[in-house]
Amino acid sequence: xxxxTEIGAYFLxxxxxxxxxxxxxxxxxxxxxxxxxxxLNSLGIVVFISxxxxxxxxxxxxxxxxxxxxxxxxxxxxxxxxxxxxxAPTFISIIMAGKIGSFITSSIGSMRVTEQxxxxxxxxxxxxxxxxxxxxxxxxxxxxxxxxxxxxxxxxGWIATVxxxxxxxxxxxxxxxxxxxxxxxxxxxxxxxxxAFILATVPSFKGYYMTGGALEVGKASxxxxxxxxxxxxxxxxxxxxxxxx
Amino acid sequence: xxKVNHLNKQFGDTPILxxxxxxxxxxxxxxxxxxxxxxxxxxxxxxxxLYRPDSGQILYSDKPFSKMDNNERKELRQxxxxxxxxxxxxxxxxxxxxxxxxxxxFTDQTEQEMIHSVNEVLSRVNLxxxxxxxxxxxxxxxxxxxxxxxxxxNNPRYLFCDEPNSGLDPKTAMVIDNxxxxxxxxxxxxxxxxxxxxxxxxxxxQNIVFxxxxxxxxxxxxxxxxNADKQEVIDFVYSSNLFKKIREIQRSK
Numbered sequence: 001x002x003x004x005t006e007i008g009a010y011f012l013x014x015x016x017x018x019x020x021x022x023x024x025x026x027x028x029x030x031x032x033x034x035x036x037x038x039x040l041n042s043l044g045i046v047v048f049i050s051x052x053x054x055x056x057x058x059x060x061x062x063x064x065x066x067x068x069x070x071x072x073x074x075x076x077x078x079x080x081x082x083x084x085x086x087x088a089p090t091f092i093s094i095i096m097a098g099k100i101g102s103f104i105t106s107s108i109g110s111m112r113v114t115e116q117x118x119x120x121x122x123x124x125x126x127x128x129x130x131x132x133x134x135x136x137x138x139x140x141x142x143x144x145x146x147x148x149x150x151x152x153x154x155x156x157g158w159i160a161t162v163x164x165x166x167x168x169x170x171x172x173x174x175x176x177x178x179x180x181x182x183x184x185x186x187x188x189x190x191x192x193x194x195x196a197f198i199l200a201t202v203p204s205f206k207g208y209y210m211t212g213g214a215l216e217v218g219k220a221s222x223x224x225x226x227x228x229x230x231x232x233x234x235x236x237x238x239x240x241x242x243x244x245x
Numbered sequence: 246x247x248k249v250n251h252l253n254k255q256f257g258d259t260p261i262l263x264x265x266x267x268x269x270x271x272x273x274x275x276x277x278x279x280x281x282x283x284x285x286x287x288x289x290x291x292x293x294x295l296y297r298p299d300s301g302q303i304l305y306s307d308k309p310f311s312k313m314d315n316n317e318r319k320e321l322r323q324x325x326x327x328x329x330x331x332x333x334x335x336x337x338x339x340x341x342x343x344x345x346x347x348x349x350x351f352t353d354q355t356e357q358e359m360i361h362s363v364n365e366v367l368s369r370v371n372l373x374x375x376x377x378x379x380x381x382x383x384x385x386x387x388x389x390x391x392x393x394x395x396x397x398x399n400n401p402r403y404l405f406c407d408e409p410n411s412g413l414d415p416k417t418a419m420v421i422d423n424x425x426x427x428x429x430x431x432x433x434x435x436x437x438x439x440x441x442x443x444x445x446x447x448x449x450x451q452n453i454v455f456x457x458x459x460x461x462x463x464x465x466x467x468x469x470x471x472n473a474d475k476q477e478v479i480d481f482v483y484s485s486n487l488f489k490k491i492r493e494i495q496r497s498k
Contacts, residue, residue: 020315020319022350023349023350025349026349026350110336111335111336114331114333114336115329115330115331115333116333116334116335116336118295118329118333119327119329119333119335121295122293122294122295122322122325122327122405123322123323123325123327123346123347123350123351124318124319124320124321124322124323124325124351125350
């Protein structure tokens with residue numbers, strides 16, 4: 001029953017987020033700040049993880065090809081498919097749930113604990129619009145992060161395959177180009193937009209409606225990570241059924 | 246002026262405010278006093294519209310808050326300044342940005358005009374050379390002064406203070422009390438202060454509402470509180486060792 005109440009509260013919150021907008025000049029500054037904090041500050045970890053996971057995917061694929069009838073280009077093909085379809089949009093989003101999700105929850109939760117949200121409300125400012133809307137807009141740039149993750153994942157796979165001696169560069173590149181379906185990219189970017197919305201709103205909800213003190217801020221951050229991850233996984237399943245099956 | 250008529254508020258089955266009726270006058274420092282758990286904070290949050298009362302009316306300049314539409318409420322809230330117990334300054338902003346915040350949100354002033362207003366109000370609260378500091382870099386007393394500056398920068402008609410001198414040393418607390426009283430008289434605003442500090446009561450208690458178990462148990466001012474006809478008020482007043490000692494000295498004379 002508690003979960004149903006929370007789901008209802010979440011959708012009511014979304015309604016409030018899009019009402020009574022903040023002054024345009026202030027909103028512009030807030031969006032730029034959020035782009036820096038949520039997107040630009042996440043690039044380092046995304047670059048690092050994408051490169052190495054792409055490498056590991058290609059090595060694992062190469063090591064599991066024992067049959068001489070299977071061509072070497074399969075390494076590039078499997079790396080591309082894994083990275084574009086699942087690793088970049090879903091795996092990176094789970095990592096972002098930990099990074100930006102807990103950041104959003106703890107920053108909004110701290111504002112709740114120290115009455116900063118009450119201060120906004122007393123001034124007649126729609127605190128949900130002020131705090132959450134800029135995050136949603138900033139995370140519209142999230143597919144750009146996923147695009148970088150895709151490129152670096154495949155690039156990491158190429159480096160690991162060629163310099164690890166598992167296959168030739170030509171075979172890997174041929175595999176990457178082989179049987180490419182452009183809709184898979186569209187599917188991946190549609191997922192990225194949905195995950196971006198989840199990443200902006202679920203942690204905000206957990207932070208905004210938390211009660212208690214500093215300890216509860218920590219608990220809310222953990223809960224935000226868990227719930228954001230769970231919802232991303234469920235959304236991934238539903239989108240895959242709707243778009244690919 | 247703010248009038249309150251038969252206000253009731255409960256959480257679950259627990260009544261917090263019971264048939265509270267009173268009035269807060271303009272140009273005076275109105276104090277809400279009472280021991281912890283008496284309903285002071287809930288009362289203040291009802292007045293501010295942060296809690297919705299179960300029944301009763303709150304009238305701002307004779308207009309019921311519950312009957313105001315969203316635009317009227319927004320307009321009213323822009324006339325309210327609030328000093329929170331912990332200051333509630335925005336951590337990510339400097340002192341200057343904090344004080345400038347209401348101007349940035351609700352006025353069309355240029356950057357230069359805003360900086361001028363901010364400097365003026367910061368010097369009014371005796372806080373110079375702290376513009377570029379963050380709240381975490383200044384003392385509790387300075388944070389309170391920044392909070393007061395932020396509350397008054399947009400020329401409010403109503404000023405609310407929730408325990409403005411809690412956690413401050415007696416000297417700084419007195420400075421804050423005097424500052425609030427000066428601002429109230431200078432700007433002719435309705436000031437409501439939530440406190441259980443007897444020094445504040447003595448210093449700036451022009452109108453006092455004593456809450457007990459969510460009810461108005463007594464009303465008066467700093468001159469009449471020592472002769473209150475309610476035993477609960479007397480017990481509250483003389484709950485500090487200092488006042489007990491003074492009473493003993495007076496009785497022995």
